[in-house]
Amino acid sequence: MSAQMPQLIQDSGVPFDLFIQALTEQLDKAQASMAIKARVGRMPLTFAVKDVSIDLRAFVHMVDDDVYLRPAGPGEAEASTIKLALTTITKAMVEENAVDFKAEDPKFNLKEALGDQISDDEQRRLERIGVRTITQLNELKATAGTDVIARLSRMPVNRLQQAMMSAAAPRVTRVERNDQGDRVHLTAPGLRAGRLPLVRANGMSVPVVAAHDGEIVLAPMAMQLGCEAEVDFGDGEFARVHLADGQLGRWEASP
Template identity: 35%
Template sequence: MSLLGANQAVALEDFIQAVQSQLDTAQTRMSLRAQNDKLPLTFAIKDIAMDLKAHVELADGEVRIRPAQPQDKDTTVLRLGFTAITKPMIEENAVQLAVDDAEDLTLDALGDDLAPEERRRLEGIGIRTVAKLDELRKQGLAGSVGRITRLPVDKLESVLSRATRPMVSEVSSEESGGSSDALRQRLRVRGRNLLRDGVPPRVAIGGREVGVVHASDDAIVLEPGPDQFAGQMSLEYDPRARTELWFDQSQAASFGMGLARPRERGVQ
């Protein structure tokens, strides 16, 4: 079914975005043909104009258009023009974002947290990875993204919290450095997302908070109490997206050896 099929009204920006996407595809095809067939690119589409005969509606502060049927009267003619702009013009008027990292999680990895239509809206403004979404949050642009994509800011923040919650792959016991009198047993937690904005997650074992001695994005070192080398560990930046796991390093703490593989569970 076409975007304007079945006499269905759509948001004006969705229509413009669909046209823009197809123009981008046409441009990419011409470029690939020039490269693969070893042909010079002798022409390009600079300007496109179209007249759209439609009914214009206003619903919930949103302009929507509905295609006119042959028998319809009192319709509006929308004249849309698309023109080419240069890369410096784009850079001058766009928010600068980092280039996608090949290891970044795509929005598809969020599963049912975002509906397919919601993911398409985000991808339509260049947000294809969780890292890009987090970058906009750090720049304080979540509200703007929400308005443009018609996604509630609370939902964006909740989805981001779940996607960037701490992930644990291994818990091990180790001795601290220093003199023999000052030696203490510690826990090293390995994984990812163990730093957010330079701050480690809040960590608790058996319901009591544990001090963080050292932290990086893939490992944190904890200084637990004598009775905190086994049990339930929780890590969180946001109570809406807590990571919980069971571990047992009590024997390793007693003998200074051994590793334990945790079972991780995300709490939402």
């Protein structure tokens, strides 16, 4: 490899995902060029790229949690043979199998919401099992339980419990202001069926006008907006959260 390349690439090669991305990007360019010939140049297509098969001789390395490929050079007979086959798929197939990155507001992705409660390595461990947002973490906890998540993600149970405790705290998802009064929407995984939480802010009660499916809607006075609210779910479950858009609450011991 060229001496101008970073030492990591010279020693270990390129990350496997970047190799695949570079390969598919060049195929996309070829497809785009053929489309221009047909639509703009009015030239008939004489060929099309349908299937691509590659037998790649390379050395496979693990660097932290990433797989690297270093192509074999002349005389390096110990290299592995990696067989790749690419074929065409439809737009519907792409959308069906792609991750929905718009499922949750960026303010509530794991790192933004949990902060120091989760490290970069722990975030990658959760992402490997498909957990990228606070909502997904809470949903998986409800269906599988903490022990299963810890085993699949290979995270210590106590660290996972701390992260999930923070993830389950109430958070403000939307603030509506209109002539009929202000409304603050909170997600509240700790909400129990048939029981409304008691909410106070700025020394006064905040009316709860709706509660369903783990979400509560508050009707605060103008002087309470932006203030820190106390949310008492009962049975010792007590949290604080500022009544402002995008705010994530925190659990506290019941007073």
